[in-house]
Amino acid sequence: MDSFWIAALVLAVVALSYQMGLSRSRQVAMSAGTTAGTRLHSRPQYHGASVALWSVVPLLFVLLLWLLLGNTVSRWFVLPMLPAEIVDQGGTALNTAMQRVRSISSGFGVAGVPADYEIAAAARLGQVEFFLRTGALALGAMFAAAGFYLARNRISPRFHARNEIERVIQLLLVICSLVAILTTLGIVLSLAFETLRFFTFVHPLDFFFGLTWNRRYAVTGDEVTGSYGMLPLLWGTLMVAGIAMFVAIPVGLMTAIYLSQYAPPRVRSFVKPIVEILAGIPTIVYGFFALVTVGPFLSSLASGLGFSINTTSALTAGLVMGIMIIPFISSLSDDIIRQVPRAMREGSLGLGATKSETIRKVVLPAALPGIVGAILLAVSRAIGETMIVLLAAGNSPVLRFDPTEPTSTITVTIVAQMFGDSDFAAPQSLVAFALGLTLFVITLLLNVVALQIVRRYREQYE
Amino acid sequence: MSATDTEARGAELLAQSQRRQERVRRSLRRRHASELAFWLLGLAASMVALVFVAVLFGNILSQGLPAFQQVKYYGEVHFDPDVVNIDERPVRQAGQSAADYQAELRGWQRQLAMANWNALIVESVRRDAALPEADDRAIISIIDSGARFVLRDMVEADPSLIGQRVQVELLGSANADNFVKGKLSRDLPDERHQLSRPARDLIDALVEESTMSLAFAWHLFTNVDSRSAPASAGLAGAFMGSLYMMLVVIVLAVPIGVASAIYLEEFAPKNRFTDLIEVNINNLAAVPSIVFGLLGAAVFINYFRMPLSAPLVGGLVLTLMTLPTVIIATRSSLRAVPPSLRQAALGIGASKTQTVFHHVLPVTFPGILTASILGVAQALGETAPLLLIGMNAFVANIPATPLDQSAALPVQIYLWQGNENRNFFEARTFATIIVLLGLMISLNALAIYLRGRLDKRTAR
Numbered sequence: 001m002d003s004f005w006i007a008a009l010v011l012a013v014v015a016l017s018y019q020m021g022l023s024r025s026r027q028v029a030m031s032a033g034t035t036a037g038t039r040l041h042s043r044p045q046y047h048g049a050s051v052a053l054w055s056v057v058p059l060l061f062v063l064l065l066w067l068l069l070g071n072t073v074s075r076w077f078v079l080p081m082l083p084a085e086i087v088d089q090g091g092t093a094l095n096t097a098m099q100r101v102r103s104i105s106s107g108f109g110v111a112g113v114p115a116d117y118e119i120a121a122a123a124r125l126g127q128v129e130f131f132l133r134t135g136a137l138a139l140g141a142m143f144a145a146a147g148f149y150l151a152r153n154r155i156s157p158r159f160h161a162r163n164e165i166e167r168v169i170q171l172l173l174v175i176c177s178l179v180a181i182l183t184t185l186g187i188v189l190s191l192a193f194e195t196l197r198f199f200t201f202v203h204p205l206d207f208f209f210g211l212t213w214n215r216r217y218a219v220t221g222d223e224v225t226g227s228y229g230m231l232p233l234l235w236g237t238l239m240v241a242g243i244a245m246f247v248a249i250p251v252g253l254m255t256a257i258y259l260s261q262y263a264p265p266r267v268r269s270f271v272k273p274i275v276e277i278l279a280g281i282p283t284i285v286y287g288f289f290a291l292v293t294v295g296p297f298l299s300s301l302a303s304g305l306g307f308s309i310n311t312t313s314a315l316t317a318g319l320v321m322g323i324m325i326i327p328f329i330s331s332l333s334d335d336i337i338r339q340v341p342r343a344m345r346e347g348s349l350g351l352g353a354t355k356s357e358t359i360r361k362v363v364l365p366a367a368l369p370g371i372v373g374a375i376l377l378a379v380s381r382a383i384g385e386t387m388i389v390l391l392a393a394g395n396s397p398v399l400r401f402d403p404t405e406p407t408s409t410i411t412v413t414i415v416a417q418m419f420g421d422s423d424f425a426a427p428q429s430l431v432a433f434a435l436g437l438t439l440f441v442i443t444l445l446l447n448v449v450a451l452q453i454v455r456r457y458r459e460q461y462e
Numbered sequence: 463m464s465a466t467d468t469e470a471r472g473a474e475l476l477a478q479s480q481r482r483q484e485r486v487r488r489s490l491r492r493r494h495a496s497e498l499a500f501w502l503l504g505l506a507a508s509m510v511a512l513v514f515v516a517v518l519f520g521n522i523l524s525q526g527l528p529a530f531q532q533v534k535y536y537g538e539v540h541f542d543p544d545v546v547n548i549d550e551r552p553v554r555q556a557g558q559s560a561a562d563y564q565a566e567l568r569g570w571q572r573q574l575a576m577a578n579w580n581a582l583i584v585e586s587v588r589r590d591a592a593l594p595e596a597d598d599r600a601i602i603s604i605i606d607s608g609a610r611f612v613l614r615d616m617v618e619a620d621p622s623l624i625g626q627r628v629q630v631e632l633l634g635s636a637n638a639d640n641f642v643k644g645k646l647s648r649d650l651p652d653e654r655h656q657l658s659r660p661a662r663d664l665i666d667a668l669v670e671e672s673t674m675s676l677a678f679a680w681h682l683f684t685n686v687d688s689r690s691a692p693a694s695a696g697l698a699g700a701f702m703g704s705l706y707m708m709l710v711v712i713v714l715a716v717p718i719g720v721a722s723a724i725y726l727e728e729f730a731p732k733n734r735f736t737d738l739i740e741v742n743i744n745n746l747a748a749v750p751s752i753v754f755g756l757l758g759a760a761v762f763i764n765y766f767r768m769p770l771s772a773p774l775v776g777g778l779v780l781t782l783m784t785l786p787t788v789i790i791a792t793r794s795s796l797r798a799v800p801p802s803l804r805q806a807a808l809g810i811g812a813s814k815t816q817t818v819f820h821h822v823l824p825v826t827f828p829g830i831l832t833a834s835i836l837g838v839a840q841a842l843g844e845t846a847p848l849l850l851i852g853m854n855a856f857v858a859n860i861p862a863t864p865l866d867q868s869a870a871l872p873v874q875i876y877l878w879q880g881n882e883n884r885n886f887f888e889a890r891t892f893a894t895i896i897v898l899l900g901l902m903i904s905l906n907a908l909a910i911y912l913r914g915r916l917d918k919r920t921a922r
Contacts, residue, residue: 109559166815173729177722180743180789183782187753190760251507258504275511280902281518282843284872285895288879292888293521323514330511354493356500377748384750386846391879411752411846418756418850424764432850436756440749447748 006063009137013059014052017148021051025155042162050161053168054151058143066136070129077128081121101125191440194424194433201427202228207434213397213413228431230438232399236314236407240389241382243318243403244325249375251322252329259330260337261359272334279327287391290320295392302404309404312394318403321388328378336370336454337363339461370457376450380443386411410435522899526892532679532693533634533642535605535668537590539582539613540627546577551621574618579610583632590673591664600661604668606633608691633681634674636692636886638665642676645885682893686858687869692883697894699860703773703853703868704842706861710777711784711841716834718781719788726789727796728818747786754783755847763851770852774864779851780841787837795829796822828916835909839902845872871898 025047029040040047078101079087086097097118103110104122114122155161199207210229255275259268295311298319302309309315340363348358364371394406397413408416417432424430552570554563580602587601588594609632616630617623637656640646642665652659668674685696726743730736758779762768768775799822807817848854853873861868869877875894881887 103561107560109561162813166813169815169819170725170729173721173725176718177725177730177739179718179782180722180746180785181739183757183785184742184746186761187749187757190757190765191753194760251510254504254507255511258501258508262501262504263508271508271512274515275508277515278511278518280839280843280906282845282872282898282902284843284845284875285522285899288875288891288895289518289521291879292525292891323518326511326514354497356497357493359500380748381750384752386750386752387876390846391876411750414752414756415846415849418759424760433756433760436753440753443748443750444745447745451744 010056010059010063013144014056017055017144017151018048018052020048020148021152021155022048024051024152025161028155028157040157041160046161046165047155047159049165051148051151051155053165054147055144056147058147059140062136062140062143066132066140070132070136073132074125074128078121078125081117081124083117105129187440191433191437194430195437198427198430198434201430207431208438211399213408228427228434230410230435232397233408233410233413233435234438235399235401236393236397237383237409237411239314239401239403239407240318240321240393240409241379243315244321244382245375245379247319247322248325248329248378252326252378253333253371255326255330256333256337257359260334261355261363272331275330276327278324279331281324283324283385283387284391286320286324287387287389290316290388290392294320307404310394310406312392312406314393314403314405314407317389317393317407320392321382321385324385324388325378325382328381329374332374332377333367333371336367336374336457339370339458340366341461367457369453369460373450373453373457376446376453380446380450383446384411384439384443386415390415410439414439522892522895525889526894526896528643529889529893530679530682531676532681533639533674534677535587535609535632535634535674537586537630537632537673538627539586539630541613541617541624542582542585543625545581546574546579546617546624548573548577548617548621548624571618574614577614579613582613583609586630587664587668591667591671593664593667596664597658597660600658600664603657603661604635604638604665606635606691606693608688608694609633611691631677633691633693634665636883637661638674639693640885641665642669642674682890686860687856687874687877688858689856692881692886695878695890697871697874697897699857700869700871700874700894702860703776703857703870704872706773706864706868707777707780707870708838708842710774710864711781711838712834714778715781715784715788715837715841719785719834719837720792720830722785723789723792723796724818724823727793728822729814743786743789747790750846751783751844752846752850754779755850757782758847758851769865769867771855771857771867771869772865773861773868773870775851776848776853776870777864779847780844783844783847784837784841787840788833791833791836792826792830795826795833798829799825828913831916832909832913835905835912839905839909842902842905843872843898845876848873849876871901 022044025040025042025044029044075098078098082094082097082101086093100110100114101118101121102125104114104118105125110118207228207230209231210227211231212227212229213232214227255271259272263271291312295313295316298309298313298316299311344362344366345358348362349355353361389409390412393408393412395408395412395416396406397408400407414432414435417429417435549570552563552566558566580598583605584598584601587605588596612632613630616628634642637646638661641657641662646656648662655662657665665674681694682696683701684698685694686699687697688695726736726739730739758775762775762778763770803821803825804817807821808814812820848870853868853870854877855867855869856877857867857869859866859868871894875891875898878887878891878894
């Protein structure tokens with residue numbers, strides 16, 4: 001309820017100061033409007049907004065301080081009232097004691113009869129909090145009033161309120177666009193930092209070139225058990241992605257060619273959106289489909305033909321991932337094929353080449369760089385895919401070359417190592433960050449190269 | 463040159479041209495055959511893609527739809543005061559502290575919980591099935607183990623029920639549901655069957671007189687997840703969790719994304735710094751989602767000590783993930799605004815900011831709206847990053863605030879697919895998938911509809 005009233009207060013301050021700024025500027029304009037050449041520089045709304053800003057920002061500043069420091073201050077006042085042995089104990093005992101004091105002070109009460117010192121402490125806490133709240137509100141009101149007074153007195157025909165507001169808007173826009181940079185920075189820094197911590201447990205060479213992955217969980221704290229060799233995971237990742245591309249490239253590319261070169265417009269407008277539905281389906285759905293339907297189907301198909309495929313295997317995961325990637329390749333290639341200049345295609349047709357010869361010998365070679373870029377983007381996506389592999393690949397981090405056997409990938413292992421385990425000090429969870437960094441670097445390189453190729457391709461024909 | 467020579471020459475020329483024609487014809491035939499083959503290949507590829515879509519959706523629908531119906535027991539329960547032997551519900555006394563009242567109330571609730579609710583169910587089923595000799599254990603095994611809590615909650619809400627006979631609707635157990643739907647074979651020998659023979663006979667008897675029948679499973683949408691009573695497990699908690707996350711994404715990703723797109727497209731000077739932001743955003747869009755999960759775990763959970771499994775944290779992670787999508791889409795719709803519009807506004811004396819906010823932005827509104835909805839839909843289906851910030855925890859509550867523990871729809875799919883009772887939960891997982899896809903499809907349809915409407919309006 002408290003926060004509700006404070007929000008209401010802030011809103012009221014905004015509304016009131018805006019309105020008063022507005023009317024004040026109108027007043028100024030009226031009195032100045034009679035003499036020619038002294039009309040207001042900015043419209044009254046800008047003056048209103050300026051006054052509102054000058055009043056509400058100091059108020060918010062004070063409230064923020066109160067929010068951040070209030071608890072610490074009140075705790076500092078209450079601590080001396082608690083028995084020394086509880087304070088010395090610290091940790092949970094102290095927190096429980098503070099919680100009891102808070103419950104009594106808020107009027108909710110505690111079960112049983114509270115101790116004398118608790119009642120005294122609660123009374124003190126109530127006083128301190130009341131004082132802090134009143135103080136914060138009074139100080140905030142003073143600041144707001146001062147800001148309001150200053151801003152209101154600045155209103156004059158020559159005051160450039162609009163420019164001020166526009167500078168504030170610009171500043172907000174810049175701050176927003178920094179969020180994206182901060183995200184990247186956060187990713188790189190957190191991954192790098194935790195990876196370095198991981199490398200204090202395991203030597204980087206053992207990590208990057210180790211052939212065995214053996215996750216044994218240490219029972220106590222941070223002793224290193226098991227071996228963290230990344231190569232089986234990297235191989236699993238590449239194998240699954242490879243199978244996926246083996247499915248997706250032919251189907252996706254031929255679909256793109258058919259839809260852009262052969263299909264009548266009606267067929268195209270019907271087939272293209274349907275194929276693109278595949279891109280919007282959440283990957284967990286594909287994963288479950290692979291686990292429940294595709295895996296058993298492949299397995300029984302294989303046993304009918306006299307060999308065996310595990311229900312959860314690299315093949316199952318790769319196949320379903322390939323289905324997921326088809327629309328990715330087909331719509332990107334479709335765009336790229338359509339960018340090939342008409343003149344090239346018509347020239348070839350005019351010389352007597354058949355349609356398929358034109359496509360194979362003229363259109364595709366011209367579009368090749370773009371298509372390669374599209375494929376690289378798709379590969380980076382396949383490498384970063386988690387849920388399909390988590391459900392359908394069997395999670396067995398062993399170096400195997402047979403795609404019909406279970407396997408594991410980098411992404412799956414990240415999930416497996418971080419699962420419900422928030423102990424950030426142990427190598428078991430730190431290794432997830434090292435794997436994440438590897439994944440990030442691989443996909444980043446693929447993306448940079450792919451985007452470069454696609455961009456150069458676009459420039460070539462523009 | 464003699465006549466025969468000329469004749470021979472003529473014949474030779476004729477043969478030559480015939481041979482050439484033959485060669486051309488053969489080559490044409492070959493080329494047309496390969497043309498046909500290429501066309502067929504393209505057609506086949508498109509068909510394969512279509513078949514994949516059809517198989518995927520056919521599979522999901524055929525397996526998931528039956529789970530929307532579940533076996534229910536309709537009977538009359540007698541709240542026997544001898545069985546439900548409890549005190550009066552405590553009333554808060556004047557001067558009693560809230561904590562003391564809570565403690566007393568909890569004592570009363572404990573008393574309620576101790577009552578033998580199963581005995582009421584057994585009595586009711588035995589009476590309805592007209593099988594007075596039916597075995598207690600058989601009866602309990604065909605009614606969902608959450609049923610006793612349903613009865614308890616009824617009494618807790620209205621203690622005057624004690625002593626009355628009330629018509630109730632109770633869920634059948636997961637095994638009973640499987641049996642009625644024919645998913646448990648009737649031919650299995652008794653020792654391998656999940657339901658005992660008396661229980662199976664009981665179900666048959668109850669179904670015969672239609673005290674037990676299939677009905678629409680509303681509880682799938684109103685109940686929370688449950689481990690002890692699988693048949694009554696529902697999606698309400700996951701649904702609220704997803705809703706909170708989507709709210710966070712809408713409140714944060716859309717304004718921040720649109721603002722940074724406006725800055726980059728309209729205001730930013732062309733220099734190395736803005737180039738850096740540009741490259742950075744393009745790459746961020748292609749970073750695997752799981753890396754965002756790692757970021758969330760390291761920064762939000764480990765550094766800022768935010769709570770695990772909270773929709774707020776999930777929403778923040780998804781916000782960072784959708785941000786590039788929103789930025790890129792907004793930029794492309796800003797780029798599509800003809801420069802003449804800007805020049806006209808600038809020409810009559812509008813400032814740069816006024817031009818953008820009063821003239822350019824309103825035109826791009828449909829595009830931005832579509833981009834935002836699509837971004838939200840994408841975030842709705844994302845699972846992997848949520849697993850890393852602890853949203854895979856089992857939560858049996860509807861989160862009251864975005865800071866409470868909660869599941870989410872895609873994570874619920876992940877949790878249910880791992881349930882040991884595969885026979886029952888497989889269909890249920892597919893049903894969850896239908897709900898999730900239904901939500902995503904409606905969001906996309908909304909985007910298309912709004913786009914069409916708004917485009918028409920701005921064109922007018």
